[in-house]
Amino acid sequence: MRRAVLLYNPASGRRHAEHLIAHIAKALRNEGLDLETIPTKAPGTAGRQAAEACTAGAEIVFACGGDGTIHEVLQGMAFQPQAVMGVIPLGSANALARHLQLSLDPVRAALQQLDHESQIIPIGQVRYQTPQGERSRYFLVMAGAGPDGALVYKMLASGKHSLGRLSYYLRAAHLFASTRFSPFAVHVTPPNNAAPMPAVSAMAVRVGDLGGLFSPLARGAPLEDPHLRLTLAAPPASLSLPAWFALSWSRLHRWNPHVRTLEVESFTCGSGANPVQVQADGEWLGRTPMTVSLLPNALRLLMPRKL
Numbered sequence: 001m002r003r004a005v006l007l008y009n010p011a012s013g014r015r016h017a018e019h020l021i022a023h024i025a026k027a028l029r030n031e032g033l034d035l036e037t038i039p040t041k042a043p044g045t046a047g048r049q050a051a052e053a054c055t056a057g058a059e060i061v062f063a064c065g066g067d068g069t070i071h072e073v074l075q076g077m078a079f080q081p082q083a084v085m086g087v088i089p090l091g092s093a094n095a096l097a098r099h100l101q102l103s104l105d106p107v108r109a110a111l112q113q114l115d116h117e118s119q120i121i122p123i124g125q126v127r128y129q130t131p132q133g134e135r136s137r138y139f140l141v142m143a144g145a146g147p148d149g150a151l152v153y154k155m156l157a158s159g160k161h162s163l164g165r166l167s168y169y170l171r172a173a174h175l176f177a178s179t180r181f182s183p184f185a186v187h188v189t190p191p192n193n194a195a196p197m198p199a200v201s202a203m204a205v206r207v208g209d210l211g212g213l214f215s216p217l218a219r220g221a222p223l224e225d226p227h228l229r230l231t232l233a234a235p236p237a238s239l240s241l242p243a244w245f246a247l248s249w250s251r252l253h254r255w256n257p258h259v260r261t262l263e264v265e266s267f268t269c270g271s272g273a274n275p276v277q278v279q280a281d282g283e284w285l286g287r288t289p290m291t292v293s294l295l296p297n298a299l300r301l302l303m304p305r306k307l
């Protein structure tokens with residue numbers, strides 16, 4: 001019997017988590033898994049709890065929550081060759097679950113993955129600054145500096161979990177319209193002719209679709225791709241951000257002279273005149289300078305079988 005752990009965030013989503021978790025667990029046990037359900041203890045504990053589950057012999061660790069919970073579980077699942085990570089969506093964006101072609105019904109998503117195969121993929125690593133010094137984090141969906149970091153920072157400060165989707169978009173629109181985003185220099189590896197490049201936004205996206213209103217803004221490289229797909233918006237932000245939104249939504253993004261997409265191995269965003277906010281997988285991390293790279297063969301993930 002395969003040993004599995006379902007690590008869930010009791011604060012995710014608006015549903016009655018405990019009731020739902022019991023349903024998911026019953027469905028997985030009926031399929032023959034020896035499953036233990038464990039709630040995350042508090043913000044920031046899921047990585048350690050996932051690593052402990054692996055050490056205790058779990059072969060599958062299901063990360064059950066939104067992209068933020070999956071991000072935290074990832075911190076403990078990276079470089080655990082004996083265990084594979086599964087994903088059960090309970091959030092509102094669920095960008096990774098959508099990318100993995102999972103049902104947004106959590107019970108169905110759990111069962112679907114029993115037919116998926118364990119693939120070893122690279123993971124992103126972002127290094128950033130905090131008042132306590134440099135820190136680093138792994139990421140799966142995206143990492144960025146600029147307006148996305150500022151938005152996540154603002155949502156954190158205002159308690160985003162109490163917000164509905166519409167309210168979230170209104171706050172984003174207000175932030176983008178009212179903030180003067182400082183430019184910073186971006187160095188890429190391998191170096192290109194234009195390095196360093198000035199930017200007001202630098203984002204590496206690793207899923208095809210970010211979901212919701214931000215869906216058309218950036219198309220990521222596949223998770224198994226050994227390169228980062230970097231999207232840069234040039235200064236001034238007052239020109240490039242409205243052009244980015246307008247041309248993306250009207251599907252004319254390829255004609256946008258202010259936004260460019262590059263395939264890179266890594267990139268560094270300098271601090272510029274003012275350090276800017278850094279986020280990964282929708283979690284606020286700190287400030288620039290920031291370096292983003294890919295670590296090969298870092299995670300075993302349940303993924304749809306290749307055709």
Ligand SMILES: Nc1ncnc2c1ncn2[C@@H]1O[C@H](COP(=O)(O)OP(=O)(O)OP(=O)(O)O)[C@@H](O)[C@H]1O
Nearest residue numbers: 011012040041042043044065066068069091092093
């Ligand atoms: N037990 C807990 N109690 C409170 N907060 C927690 C707990 N465990 C994790 N968290 C926090 O919950 C957040 C993640 O929430 P969630 O999984 O719903 O992701 P999300 O990205 O906010 O989802 P959404 O797609 O809805 O935006 C993280 O900031 C994490 O630190």
